[in-house]
Amino acid sequence: MLPVYAQDVKAPDSGALEKEPGSEEKADLPGAGLDVPSADEAQTTPPIPSPPLIDRPLPLNLRAEDVPNDGGWAIRLLWDKFPDGDIAAAVTNYEVLRKRGAGDDWEKVGEIKAESGKYADSHILAKDNKPEHFVIDGAQYSYKLRIIEDPAKESEIVSAVSEGQWLNTDHTIVLIATLLYVALVVFFIQRAKHGPKMYVRPIPGINAVEDAVGRATEMGKPVLYVPGIGVIEEIATLAAMTILSPIAEKVAEYGTPLLVPNRDPVVYSIAQEVVRQAYIKVGKPDAYVDDNIFFLSGRQFAYAAGVAGIMMREKPATNFFFGAFYAESLILAETGAATGAIQIAGTDQVTQLPFFIAACDYTLLGEELYAASAYLSGDPILVGSLKALDYAKILIFALMGSGFVAGLFGWSGILNLMKLN
Amino acid sequence: MKKLMDRLLKLDRRWTFLAIGISAVLPFLFPIGLAIHPSKEVQQVFDHVQALKGTGKPLVISFDFDPGTDAEVGPMAIALMDHAFLNNVPVLGLNFIYTGTSLAEIHIKKAAEKHGKEYGIDYVFLGFKTAFPNVMINMSKDIRLSFNADYYNKPIGDLPMMRKIKNYDDFGFTIGLGGTRMVEYWIIYGVGPYDFDYAIGCTAVMASDYYPYIQTGQSKGIIGGMKGAAEYEQLLLDAGLTETLGDAAMGLDSQSLCHLVVIGFIVLGNIAYFGEQRRKRKARQ
Amino acid sequence: MWKKTIPVSIAFAVGLFMALQFFVPHRHVQSVVEEINRWTSLIWCAALILGTLSLAKHLSLKIKAKKEGWGYAVIAMISMIATTVIGFYTGIEQGTLFMRIYEFILAPLEATTFSLLAFYIASAAFRAFRARNAEATLLLIAAILIMIGRVPIGHAISEVIPQISDFILDYPNTAAKRGIMMGVGLGMISTALKIILGIERGYLGDK
Numbered sequence: 001m002l003p004v005y006a007q008d009v010k011a012p013d014s015g016a017l018e019k020e021p022g023s024e025e026k027a028d029l030p031g032a033g034l035d036v037p038s039a040d041e042a043q044t045t046p047p048i049p050s051p052p053l054i055d056r057p058l059p060l061n062l063r064a065e066d067v068p069n070d071g072g073w074a075i076r077l078l079w080d081k082f083p084d085g086d087i088a089a090a091v092t093n094y095e096v097l098r099k100r101g102a103g104d105d106w107e108k109v110g111e112i113k114a115e116s117g118k119y120a121d122s123h124i125l126a127k128d129n130k131p132e133h134f135v136i137d138g139a140q141y142s143y144k145l146r147i148i149e150d151p152a153k154e155s156e157i158v159s160a161v162s163e164g165q166w167l168n169t170d171h172t173i174v175l176i177a178t179l180l181y182v183a184l185v186v187f188f189i190q191r192a193k194h195g196p197k198m199y200v201r202p203i204p205g206i207n208a209v210e211d212a213v214g215r216a217t218e219m220g221k222p223v224l225y226v227p228g229i230g231v232i233e234e235i236a237t238l239a240a241m242t243i244l245s246p247i248a249e250k251v252a253e254y255g256t257p258l259l260v261p262n263r264d265p266v267v268y269s270i271a272q273e274v275v276r277q278a279y280i281k282v283g284k285p286d287a288y289v290d291d292n293i294f295f296l297s298g299r300q301f302a303y304a305a306g307v308a309g310i311m312m313r314e315k316p317a318t319n320f321f322f323g324a325f326y327a328e329s330l331i332l333a334e335t336g337a338a339t340g341a342i343q344i345a346g347t348d349q350v351t352q353l354p355f356f357i358a359a360c361d362y363t364l365l366g367e368e369l370y371a372a373s374a375y376l377s378g379d380p381i382l383v384g385s386l387k388a389l390d391y392a393k394i395l396i397f398a399l400m401g402s403g404f405v406a407g408l409f410g411w412s413g414i415l416n417l418m419k420l421n
Numbered sequence: 422m423k424k425l426m427d428r429l430l431k432l433d434r435r436w437t438f439l440a441i442g443i444s445a446v447l448p449f450l451f452p453i454g455l456a457i458h459p460s461k462e463v464q465q466v467f468d469h470v471q472a473l474k475g476t477g478k479p480l481v482i483s484f485d486f487d488p489g490t491d492a493e494v495g496p497m498a499i500a501l502m503d504h505a506f507l508n509n510v511p512v513l514g515l516n517f518i519y520t521g522t523s524l525a526e527i528h529i530k531k532a533a534e535k536h537g538k539e540y541g542i543d544y545v546f547l548g549f550k551t552a553f554p555n556v557m558i559n560m561s562k563d564i565r566l567s568f569n570a571d572y573y574n575k576p577i578g579d580l581p582m583m584r585k586i587k588n589y590d591d592f593g594f595t596i597g598l599g600g601t602r603m604v605e606y607w608i609i610y611g612v613g614p615y616d617f618d619y620a621i622g623c624t625a626v627m628a629s630d631y632y633p634y635i636q637t638g639q640s641k642g643i644i645g646g647m648k649g650a651a652e653y654e655q656l657l658l659d660a661g662l663t664e665t666l667g668d669a670a671m672g673l674d675s676q677s678l679c680h681l682v683v684i685g686f687i688v689l690g691n692i693a694y695f696g697e698q699r700r701k702r703k704a705r706q
Numbered sequence: 707m708w709k710k711t712i713p714v715s716i717a718f719a720v721g722l723f724m725a726l727q728f729f730v731p732h733r734h735v736q737s738v739v740e741e742i743n744r745w746t747s748l749i750w751c752a753a754l755i756l757g758t759l760s761l762a763k764h765l766s767l768k769i770k771a772k773k774e775g776w777g778y779a780v781i782a783m784i785s786m787i788a789t790t791v792i793g794f795y796t797g798i799e800q801g802t803l804f805m806r807i808y809e810f811i812l813a814p815l816e817a818t819t820f821s822l823l824a825f826y827i828a829s830a831a832f833r834a835f836r837a838r839n840a841e842a843t844l845l846l847i848a849a850i851l852i853m854i855g856r857v858p859i860g861h862a863i864s865e866v867i868p869q870i871s872d873f874i875l876d877y878p879n880t881a882a883k884r885g886i887m888m889g890v891g892l893g894m895i896s897t898a899l900k901i902i903l904g905i906e907r908g909y910l911g912d913k
Contacts, residue, residue: 071733116590120562164732171729178725178895185899233746235894238901242908265757266750270909277910294764295757299520299812301489301819313775327489327600327626327820334826337833338434348890350883351626358834359826366886370893373908381905389889389896396888434829441828455858458868488813489820523808526800552743625856629875630883648856677857679824684850686832691846694836 056092056147057082057114064143064160067120072137072164074122077145081117089114094145094155096121109133111148135162173417180395184388192384200386205344205362206375212318212342213250221317222257222292223247226307226332227271228323228347229263229300235370236348240323241270242373243346247320248278252287261296261310263303268295304328308335321345321360322369325352333359346372423700429693437686444682448674455677457670459652459659462635465642466620467656469594470501474508478593479586483607484516484525490600490624491524496669497622497650498598500657502532506543507662510593511582515547515568517556517603522549526572541580548572553603557610561589589617594641598622605631608639622649647672714904721902761786848874 059079067074077096082089092114097106098121112119121135121143135141138161145155192198216223225247227240244260251258258275262268272293279288296306308331311319319336321329321343329345329352336343337359345356346364356363364372367389374382406414459467473480482501486494505512514529516522526546533544547568550556559566564586570576577583585591595617597604604621612619618641621631625646634640644653650669657663720742727739765786768779789807796802837843854860855871900906 069731071731071736073733113590122562164734166730166732168729168731175729181892181895182899185896189905231750235897238909239897242897242906245908262757265753265755268757268760269753274909291764291767295760297761298754298757299816300487301816305819309775309778327624327823330823330826330830331819334830337830348893350886350890351630353886355827355830358830367889367893370890370897373906377908382900385896385900385905389892392892393889396892432832434832437828437832438825441825445824455862457858458861460872488816491813492817492821523800523805524813527809629879632876632880633884673858677859679828680853680857681859683828683831684853686828687835687846687850690832690835691837694838 054088054091056150056153057086057089058147058153058155059094059114059145062145062155062158064141064158066160066162067122069165069168069170070122072162073135074120075135075141075143075160075162076121077119077143077158079117082115091149093148095148097144097146099142100139106144137163181388181392184391185385188384188387188391189381190384192380192387197380198383198387200371200375200383203364203368203371203375205346205364205368206372208342208344208362209247209376210250212320212344213247213254213256215342216317217254217256219317222259222314223251223318223320224307224311224314224316224336224341225258225260225320226323227260227262227267228321228325229303229328230267230324231264232266232270234324236324237264237267239370239373241267241274243322243376244271244274245278246373246376248275249282252279252282252284255284255287257289258292259310259314259316260293261303261307262294263296263298263300265295265298268293300326300328304331307332311335311339311341315339316341319343321347321356322364322372323347325349325356330355330359422696426693426696426700429689430697440682440686441679444678445675448678449671452671453674453677455674457651457655457666457673459656460649462643462645463649463652464656466596466622466644467504467653469618469620469641470504470510471508471660473505473510473593476593477511477585478591479511479513479582480505481513481515481592481595482529483595483597483599483603484514484521484528485518485597485599485601485603486524487518487520487600488524492672493624493646493650494598494600494622495528496647496667496672497644497653498528499532500650500653500667500669501596501622502529503536503667504653504657504662506532506536506538509543512544513547513582513586513592514544516549517553518599518601519549519551522572541575542582545580545582546572553606554610557607558614560611561615563587589615592617595619596622600624600627608634612639620644625649647676710907710910713910714907718902718904721898725898725902758786
């Protein structure tokens, strides 16, 4: 292999080894592009003195270890980072060699730049994704790094055993916080079951639901319920379904038509079942109209246009917008306002709240959407869970305060405790 | 006067629509040419893309927007690609929103044709991939773990440009363009664990949500909405890379006038409101 | 029992598993998670068929009863069927009729619908931004400052306006958003917990 002479190597940040795009692709052989004189030129031009060779570095402090907090089948190699501006390291690449047992041959599993300081040998890195190339848990693997440009140089051999972890220690703080919050919820639910009725502050939007449905009944117009454009996995959509249930019961009791256009087909199936059950519960199964709950479109703006069309034609007296909304929120709310409907909205999408506030009569902000089902049902157990939410917030304020003070005084121990890796 | 106040209070919304329509169209016929002052967030993005010149490393653009947000985010995509191609920086495109894949392909192809760039050497479009968290994790190891072939089903190995790109270490600068949270997911699944240079391009409404990422250094800048795109075009003009401003700057005159019209209506509405309140107070007295 | 107890039990088991898997990186657990995610996609596809049939039924009933706007229902029905047939017949690659429909009909329609926001914002702002009380006045002033500050005209009037606009966005706006997002995060955990524990059963149509 031709050595690369130091004088021919430019500084790394001008991308010496990277060819300009558009130029013909040449093999990345060392010495490529060197201006080697022809035989004729060699007789007439003076001899070129030999410059010193680059001493390509081997990795320092090479170690192999199991990748922490993973599912297994992975070992990582780490070595000390080379100093910034180290030209030799910048032009050095290693090939990673691995063997499993003492008698096995060394097998090349990958290549890595010397500068990177790390290499992960995992099943997702296996060249052709074939199981025989995977790192298997429980078996000892040995590794060494060989310099591609100078194959005579190899690192020491290091070994490790891979295993999967059953607990991700990086998420410990999240686990503690979650368990603490779950404990709070369970405590207040138990207290709500046996203790006195808990006070929760009134939310005007929720108090207005009954009046809004009554208004539609008096006017002989339908109620429109828009459950957002989110998928069922989104908590806001689930919250919208839990709110739909008591509203559908009220609507069924009053005998008012309820229209529920949906953007997601799974949400449509669930909404249909929720409304059907509501009619059955109030003893009016025959009044349920299957066609009033339907799938409209999977496209955001096609859905918005469709709902706007329904509003202009059917002229519902009451519009409910609960769930996850995005850019179409103002189109829906403003069209509803143009028809003179009373509108109650609730979303957890912070960017859409201003539009609902401007265009709707009542807006539930963020977490109030999640609290709505507790308010509407009046179930003391659900109200108890709201209390837990309030106390959790107090805990968070305390943590924020301590984090602020710790940051001011540079108490990194406390700050690192709350860091999520 | 009372009649005027009443009419103002009950103004038919169609008058506001007409006023907005006229103020949106007029600047295209009679350009105002307001001076554009680039913000430091857009300047930061510009500087990072400019620094790619001569390195051979690609500008990676994640085209995560659909036709609905194309008006705001499209011009910034075009400006970024113009910047890259004018500096002979390769462009690698990909996308995680299936509703915008074709649109992304149209944009990247148009930009490449404008600058006479060759597919596979100067630019590559990998197309749409589902399960973006896995893709972003895989790209930290090897992009081929998720993308065996490009959008046109050509094997990655056959594309000269892709031979030098293996993982995030080979990305020069990455920009997530979109009107959804996908721009944030790049930070959660990509920048956070693997720490590479990244910036956000998003709609104006969402831009304020992402300023905290600049404070933490996870985003090197933000191009917010059409204004951000116009600022980028201005920076290209100031740097002598282009000779004229683009679509975003043209739209900014229109946006400026529309904002003034909206403010005008708000002021009128408040005048009418206060007039009405005053009249009611007098009537009570 | 099969209508209430079994669904609630399934919700409990799957919900608890999906909550715990966040803390368990082992591949035996993560492979189950990946499988569940694949099944979610399959269920969505199956539900899409149901949804499409629902839309077709809804449109047909409207056309049959000649309700107000039934002509649009005819257009919607024809568009739906034609696009599906064209997609199957020509394929969905670039250059096919299907992609031309996307490029020249769907994309401009979506962009146009999105552009309606400009008009609606004006009418909503005119109606809603009235200085009724102190908070409304504060909202009004902030809205005007930001509207002027975010366009070049603000800088043309005074260099201070964009700075004030940036200040409002960077500090009070960000702080308020973070506060709401924290509440939303807690609310999400609370709602998810209630669903997993079977306390909240509204999504089943039960209280």
